[in-house]
Structure formats: C-alpha cells, structure tokens
Amino acid sequence: MSQTFVLNQVRDLKMAGLDVHVLAVNPVDYDNEAVKSLFGDESRHEVTSIFPRTHSKRSYLFMLLGALYCAISRKRHNLIKLAYGFLSKKNFFLAKDLFCLAWFLKSQKINMDVCIAHFGNNGVVIDHLRRAGLLECKKLLTIFHGYEISRYDQLSIWGEEYGRLTGTLLPISEHWKASLVSLGAKEKCIDVVHMGVNINTFSFQNRNLDMPLQILSVARATEKKGLEFAIKAVLSCDIDCRYSIIGDGQLLPSLKAIVCGHPNAHRVNFKGACPPEAVAAELKSTDLFLLPSVEDSKGDKEGIPVSLMEAMASGVIVLSTIHSGIPELIEDGYSGFLVPERNVEAIAAKIKEISVNNNLDVIRKNAREKVEQDFNASLLTDQLVSHVLK
Numbered sequence: 335m336s337q338t339f340v341l342n343q344v345r346d347l348k349m350a351g352l353d354v355h356v357l358a359v360n361p362v363d364y365d366n367e368a369v370k371s372l373f374g375d376e377s378r379h380e381v382t383s384i385f386p387r388t389h390s391k392r393s394y395l396f397m398l399l400g401a402l403y404c405a406i407s408r409k410r411h412n413l414i415k416l417a418y419g420f421l422s423k424k425n426f427f428l429a430k431d432l433f434c435l436a437w438f439l440k441s442q443k444i445n446m447d448v449c450i451a452h453f454g455n456n457g458v459v460i461d462h463l464r465r466a467g468l469l470e471c472k473k474l475l476t477i478f479h480g481y482e483i484s485r486y487d488q489l490s491i492w493g494e495e496y497g498r499l500t501g502t503l504l505p506i507s508e509h510w511k512a513s514l515v516s517l518g519a520k521e522k523c524i525d526v527v528h529m530g531v532n533i534n535t536f537s538f539q540n541r542n543l544d545m546p547l548q549i550l551s552v553a554r555a556t557e558k559k560g561l562e563f564a565i566k567a568v569l570s571c572d573i574d575c576r577y578s579i580i581g582d583g584q585l586l587p588s589l590k591a592i593v594c595g596h597p598n599a600h601r602v603n604f605k606g607a608c609p610p611e612a613v614a615a616e617l618k619s620t621d622l623f624l625l626p627s628v629e630d631s632k633g634d635k636e637g638i639p640v641s642l643m644e645a646m647a648s649g650v651i652v653l654s655t656i657h658s659g660i661p662e663l664i665e666d667g668y669s670g671f672l673v674p675e676r677n678v679e680a681i682a683a684k685i686k687e688i689s690v691n692n693n694l695d696v697i698r699k700n701a702r703e704k705v706e707q708d709f710n711a712s713l714l715t716d717q718l719v720s721h722v723l724k
Contacts, residue, residue: 339529339640340452341368346715348372352722356381357444359435361388384438393434400433403440410436410466416458416495423491432459436468444469448722451475454482457503458495474501475721477527478510480637480658487632493517502721506637507659527718528662530711531640536647538702540695543621546574546601547689550620550650552613552641555583558634560626560655560675565589567626567681569598573689577624578616582607622688623650627657628675638663643709646670646701651694653684663709669701 347354356362361383362369373380401417404410413436417429449464449471451457457476464471476499482488483496483505496503497518504527505511511524549568553559561579568577569592579589579602586604593602608616617623623645627636638659645652646663652670654660664670671688673680688694707713 337452341372342711343450343715343718344372346711347719347722350715350719352719354380355446357446357449358383359431360385382442382444384435384442386438393430396437397430397433400435400437404433404436404466410468412462413466416462419495420491425491428491432462435459435463436466439463439468442469444471446471448473448475450477450718450722452477452479454478454496454499454503455488455492457499457501458492461500473722475718476501476503478503478505478514479529480506480510481634483510483513484629484635484658485633489633504718504721507662509659509662510637525721527721528638528709528714529640530709530714531643531647531705532711533647533706536644538647538698539618539649540698541621541649543689543694544619545689546576547685548619548621549575549577549624549685550580550616550622550645551577551624552580552616553583553625553639554581555579555585555589557585557630558628558636559583560628561585561589562592563626563628563676563678563681564624565592565602566678567685568601569593569596570678571682571685573686575601575685575689576603577601578603578605578620580605580608580613580616617645617648617650620645620650622685623652624654624681624685625652626655626673626675626681627660628655629657636660638709642670643705647705649698649702651688651697652701653681653688663704664701665704667697669697669704 344354362381364377369377369381404413413432417432420428449460451460454476461474463469482492496514503514503519503524505514506529508526511526514524515521551561551564553561555561568575590604593599625639625642629635635658642652642654642663652664654664654672655675656672657675661672664672666672671684673684
C-alpha cells in the first residue's frame with residue numbers, strides 16, 4: 335500500500351466500476367491518508383491484513399504452528415515443499431513467513447473472483463496458498479515490475495517458481511516477457527501491460543532551448559539510476575549546461591564528491607527530495623530530461639521509468655540508455671535519444687548533439703504521441719479490466 339502505482343491502479347479500477355479490495359500481508363494503518371482517500375469509511379471492510387500484528391518473537395511460535403498445520407493435510411504439502419525450497423537457499427525468513435501466513439489464513443475466509451498480485455514473488459505465494467485451499471481465488475493475474483525478475487538474489491529464489499506459476503502473467507515490458515519465457519513460462523499465458531501516466535495532468539509545451547542548456551534528473555541516488563555517469567558527462571561536456579538532480583538516496587554523498595572541487599562544479603545542483611508540485615514546476619523550465627539507467631552490481635534493472643513518460647508527455651526532450659524496457663518507450667532520434675549504458679563520452683556527445691538539433695519540435699510531438707498511445711493510464715486500465723472480466 336506504500337507503492338504509488340498500486341494506489342493509482344486501485345483508484346483507476348474503482349473508477350472503472352469494479353469492486354476492489356486489498357489483501358495486505360502486514361497490518362495496515364487505516365488512518366493513512368492514502369488509504370482513507372481510496373476507501374473512506376469503508377477502509378476496514380475493504381482492506382484486509384493477514385498478519386494481525388507486526389513481527390515479534392511470537393512469530394516463531396506461529397511458524398511452528400503453521401508448519402504443523404500444513405503437515406497434517408496432504409492438500410497443504412505444497413507449502414511445505416515451497417518452504418523447504420526457501421530453506422535450501424538459506425532463506426529462513428521466507429519459510430517462516432510462509433508458515434505464519436498459513437496459520438493466520440486458516441481462520442480467515444478470503445474469497446475473491448480475481449486476484450491481481452503485484453510483483454512475481456507475491457504471485458507465487460498466492461498461487462501456492464490457493465492450491466493449498468487457504469484462500470479462494472478463481473483467477474490470478476501476476477504483474478512483474480522489475481527487481482523480482484532481474485536481481486540475482488531474487489531469481490535464485492523465485493526464478494524456477496515463475497516458470498511454474500499458473501494464471502495470467504502480466505509483465506510491464508516486452509523485456510520482462512522474454513525473461514519469463516526463458517524461465518519456462520508459457521508464452522500463451524503472458525500479456526504485456528505497461529505501467530502508464532495520466533496524460534491529462536501534463537500540459538504539453540513546445541519550447542526553444544535555453545543556453546546554458548537546462549538538464550534535469552528525478553531519481554533516487556541508487557546504482558541502477560546511473561547518476562554517476564550523468565554527472566561526469568555534464569562536467570566534461572563541451573557546451574555549457576546546468577544540471578539539477580531531484581531526489582535523495584544512499585549514494586548522494588559519493589555523487590557530491592564527484593562534483594566537489596571540479597572546475598565545472600557550478601553546473602551541478604543537488605536539490606534533494608522535492609514534492610510532486612516542485613517536480614512539475616521544474617519540468618516546465620527543463621530542456622532535457624536525463625536518466626542514464628544501468629544494470630547494477632546485483633543485476634537489478636529498471637522496468638520502464640514513469641519519470642521518462644512524464645517528461646515526454648510534458649514536451650521535454652529525454653535522453654536515456656539502451657536498458658531493460660526503455661527502448662520500448664523511446665526510439666532513438668524519433669521520440670527521444672538513447673546511448674549505451676555506463677558511457678560518459680556518449681552521454682556528453684549526445685547532449686551536445688541535442689543542443690544543435692533542428693528537429694526537436696517533431697521529436698517532442700512524437701514523444702507525446704507515444705505516451706498517449708502506449709503508456710496512457712486510461713487505456714492501460716481498460717486493458718487490465720479486460721483481463722479481469724475475461
């Protein structure tokens with residue numbers, strides 16, 4: 335319930351006329367503004383938590399009780415097998431949580447026509463729980479976002495399970511669809527459903543470039559965002575530019591160290607975390623949105639960043655990398671620009687190329703049309719609803 339895209343999807347499905355409930359593993363704060371805005375006074379009826387309280391030492395007792403409960407019925411032996419798989423991969427806490435889920439679900443009556451499981455690992459758990467008879471779920475739709483199907487540690491635990499997952503698999507990119515097929519999933523059970531944006535919230539501008547060029551990144555300072563390469567490119571670029579970075583994160587000190595003492599340090603401005611309205615205002619004065627995503631040292635990849643969609647919908651030129659599903663959004667030279675991952679020289683050269691490009695008006699219009707046609711939240715909700723009602 336803390337993920338913005340989940341909250342937005344719940345809202346969109348409710349607006350489409352569906353009766354939407356939320357099944358959460360951990361206890362939910364019913365006074366949370368996001369929960370109240372979605373469900374109002376009905377939140378306690380429409381949001382269900384499986385665990386009655388946060389984890390404590392008593393959870394080990396519930397784990398033992400859940401393991402015994404699964405052992406006494408052959409129907410629930412699939413959960414023992416799954417837990418054994420977790421233990422064999424030295425993940426005790428996943429096994430513990432699985433048995434705790436079984437213990438608490440035995441006294442609850444969870445009955446749903448359709449379950450939309452966000453992230454592949456949650457889809458696997460729901461699939462096993464419904465086969466064990468601990469909840470009723472006539473149709474399972476599992477949405478694959480990114481980290482759970484790219485990070486090495488996640489694939490070592492869940493990869494084989496993805497190949498056996500029943501129901502319909504809904505990766506958010508063709509890139510993830512190919513990954514699922516390589517893991518053994520049947521292609522006929524897979525349909526790509528992109529994440530998208532509400533295009534009506536972004537007013538399109540076709541504006542002349544400023545000099546110095548105004549560049550913006552909105553991203554957490556993590557390895558896969560590639561901000562290190564963006565900063566080095568801006569510092570070394572042959573043209574004068576001003577680069578603002580909005581976002582916080584653990585790598586911020588090391589990124590600031592790259593800039594500190596550099597002759598072109600004045601080009602880079604770290605703005606920290608900002609509210610959405612501040613980001614929207616910054617976009618209006620931005621010439622180039624830069625997000626040079628990379629596969630990180632743990633194998634983690636992007637899905638298709640929503641920030642790129644927002645910039646394209648606003649008429650801001652985008653520069654990103656040939657990474658994960660990003661080329662499904664941006665066609666180099668047509669709706670934006672792409673360079674190889676981790677290539678400082680290519681980023682710097684492309685920034686200079688963009689500054690003298692005479693075709694930017696057409697590229698901006700192509701970018702807006704791409705978002706309207708393929709990453710429009712309204713159309714994508716219709717696509718998801720068609721799966722729900724199928």
